[in-house]
Amino acid sequence: MVLSRHRCGWLNCWVALALAGGPSGCQSALSRNSAPFACTTTADCLPGHLCLQGRCAPPAGNPAAADAVEETAAQPDTLPAEDQSAPADALDSSALDSGAIDSDGPDFDATKDQSGADSTPAAADGTDGTANGDVLVVPAGQVLVPAGSFWMGCVTGDAACKANEKPAHKLQMSAFFLDKTEVTVAAYAACVAAGACKIITDAECDVGATTYGVAGKDQHPVTCVPWNQADAFCTWAQRRLPTEAEWERAARAGLENLVSPWGNEWPPTGGAGNLLDDATVAANPSWTGIPGYNDGFAETAPVGSFPANAYGLYDMAGNAAEWVSDWYGSTYYGKTPPADPPGPSSGSSRLTRGSNWGIGDSDHRTSSRVVMAPAKSSGAVGFRCGRSL
Ligand SMILES: [Ca+2]
Ligand SMILES: [Ca+2]
Numbered sequence: 409m410v411l412s413r414h415r416c417g418w419l420n421c422w423v424a425l426a427l428a429g430g431p432s433g434c435q436s437a438l439s440r441n442s443a444p445f446a447c448t449t450t451a452d453c454l455p456g457h458l459c460l461q462g463r464c465a466p467p468a469g470n471p472a473a474a475d476a477v478e479e480t481a482a483q484p485d486t487l488p489a490e491d492q493s494a495p496a497d498a499l500d501s502s503a504l505d506s507g508a509i510d511s512d513g514p515d516f517d518a519t520k521d522q523s524g525a526d527s528t529p530a531a532a533d534g535t536d537g538t539a540n541g542d543v544l545v546v547p548a549g550q551v552l553v554p555a556g557s558f559w560m561g562c563v564t565g566d567a568a569c570k571a572n573e574k575p576a577h578k579l580q581m582s583a584f585f586l587d588k589t590e591v592t593v594a595a596y597a598a599c600v601a602a603g604a605c606k607i608i609t610d611a612e613c614d615v616g617a618t619t620y621g622v623a624g625k626d627q628h629p630v631t632c633v634p635w636n637q638a639d640a641f642c643t644w645a646q647r648r649l650p651t652e653a654e655w656e657r658a659a660r661a662g663l664e665n666l667v668s669p670w671g672n673e674w675p676p677t678g679g680a681g682n683l684l685d686d687a688t689v690a691a692n693p694s695w696t697g698i699p700g701y702n703d704g705f706a707e708t709a710p711v712g713s714f715p716a717n718a719y720g721l722y723d724m725a726g727n728a729a730e731w732v733s734d735w736y737g738s739t740y741y742g743k744t745p746p747a748d749p750p751g752p753s754s755g756s757s758r759l760t761r762g763s764n765w766g767i768g769d770s771d772h773r774t775s776s777r778v779v780m781a782p783a784k785s786s787g788a789v790g791f792r793c794g795r796s797l
Contacts, residue, residue: 547585547647547795551720553658555583560656561741561775563667568770572738572777579653580747586650586658587792589711589722590629590730593619596641597626604644608632608785616766616787619708627710629728629790635758635782638731642793649733650794652777653749655761659725659774661718667773669717669725674770675701681726682709684768697768707765707787725772728790729760736779757781764788 546552561576562569597620599605608620608630618632619625633641642648650658659669666672670680675698682705689697691706703726705713712722734751736759757779763772766788771778780789 544797549589550585550587550795553581553584553586553654553719555581556657556662557581558657558660558662559664560653560744563665563773563775566667566773566775568667568773569775570777572741573775575741576775577741577744578746579657579744579749581653581657582748583797584650584654585647585795585797586654586719586721587647587794588716588720590728590790590792591638591641592627592711593622593630594626595645596620596630596633599641599644602644605641606637608637612785613787614784618785618787625708628708629711629723631708631728631787631790632785633731633790634785635731635780638791639733641791645793647793647795649731649791651748651750652732652734652759652761653744654794655730655732656774658719658721659717659762661721661724663718667775669774675699676772677701679703679714681714681723681772682765683726683763683772684766688765688768695766695768705765709765724762725774726763726767727765729764729778729786729788730762731789731791732759732761734759736777760789 544552557578557580559576560579562573563576596605596608600607608618610617610632613632616632618630619628620630620632622628639649660666661669668674668676668680670676676683677700680701680703682703683701684695684697685705686697686700686702687704687706689695703709703714709727711727714723714726716722717724732751735753735755736757737752737755740749740752758781760778760780761776763776763778770776780786
């Protein structure tokens with residue numbers, strides 16, 4: 409095990425401890441309730457520290473805060489993807505590749521492990537964004553969506569497809585990172601505590617009620633967040649909202665010609681996701697649910713309550729709908745650039761993708777687009793963040 413040229417950051421500590429006990433200098437960095445130990449809420453951390461995306465961190469304004477955030481990012485403790493000169497060493501390659509760190513990520517996501525960061529062996533064809541076979545370290549709580557092409561928009565034969573989902577168009581996409589789950593109430597509360605996000609209240613929610621501040625819902629998606637607050641959160645977390653194309657690329661997860669993440673079956677059976685089901689109808693008798701479908705959650709569910717897709721992403725259909733970064737353009741699909749489309753340069757409306765717990769019709773389809781004014785908010789709308797490599 410080669411550790412001498414690495415500083416004892418938390419990533420290396422987790423790797424080292426997972427191997428042969430690790431260097432003793434790591435122990436202090438891993439003391440419980442100190443940065444960057446895993447946490448669920450700020451209450452799990454030392455006084456004055458914040459629970460930042462599943463890890464205790466000093467509050468904003470503390471010079472150490474930047475380091476704490478940086479430690480959750482892709483850059484430290486790993487060879488740069490473009491580095492052609494540095495040889496692979498035992499820590500960055502064999503340790504990560506061996507599975508000593510599991511692939512589920514930190515407790516910010518639904519799996520609640522404490523491994524700190526994921527590792528993704530570089531693809532030989534470079535589709536993961538690396539050019540030379542270096543290991544690419546995925547930020548905590550995110551997955552790598554590889555570079556590649558996909559068909560965006562209406563699936564052939566989908567009779568429910570709407571005009572603004574056409575024409576289907578093939579796109580070439582760069583690799584990017586995307587949160588495994590919708591942003592939770594607990595994660596958003598850390599942003600509020602840091603002064604970078606606004607408190608969400610029912611009084612300011614245009615439709616329904618927020619999960620923010622509701623006892624027992626720390627691991628639910630935060631809802632009633634208008635677009636600018638979703639954008640503010642992602643910026644604070646040193647991430648960004650995904651583009652609409654990135655979102656659909658991620659939702660399809662390399663599987664083409666599927667109407668919905670679970671396939672073409674309608675209504676779905678089994679645990680397809682948190683949709684408008686019998687539990688929702690029981691709570692809202694005037695609503696029409698999906699016949700015979702019961703997921704057990706009348707409104708939002710804790711993130712990650714249903715199986716992940718092939719990229720390891722949860723709730724890409726149902727639970728909270730998710731803001732994307734684009735302005736909405738009804739004819740944009742007919743003139744979109746062929747690679748990494750950013751959306752129209754201006755507009756008056758934004759979009760949410762992925763349906764939600766209150767949808768009982770075919771708008772659970774992956775190509776479905778919901779247009780929404782950016783200042784509006786809903787108890788069925790949340791978000792997740794992306795990040796460029
Ligand atoms: Ca439900
Ligand atoms: Ca969702």
